[in-house]
Amino acid sequence: MYTQEFTHRLDELTKKFRKTFGELSEREIHWKPDVETWSVAQNLKHLILINESYFPMIDRLRNKDHRKPFTANLGFLVNFFGKVILKSVQPETSKKTKTFSIWKPSEDNASEDILEKFIEHQEKLKxxxxxxxxxxx
Known part of the structure; x- marks a missing residue:
């Protein structure tokens, strides 16, 4: 099935992250050009937080105790918000959007070895x- 495609893409992304950011020092990986911009570490933590937020839902589906919210029955609403979110994260989109608070990384540099944590997370996600x-x- 297409899970193989997903896991292959995760492996490729992990290799690219390691190659691009693997040689950065802790100081460099936490560097921010300004207060409004996230560091590499914060971006990695953001990706981890997003992925992990879906794990409980997958577990509920596995255990057959997941209940769809009422809004899930409104296909036009689901499609609308899906398209809005997808458009907002496209590389060519110049307008920044705020993330949901549950997906917002902390402002401190507490994420030591974030690249290794990200790589471990990619394996959990796979x-x-x-x-x-x-x-x-």
């Missing part, structure tokens, strides 16, 4: 995807 393949049917 495992979760592979374990969930039967839920996609």
């Amino acid at each position: 495992k979760k995807i592979l374990e969930s393949e039967d839920l996609l049917k």
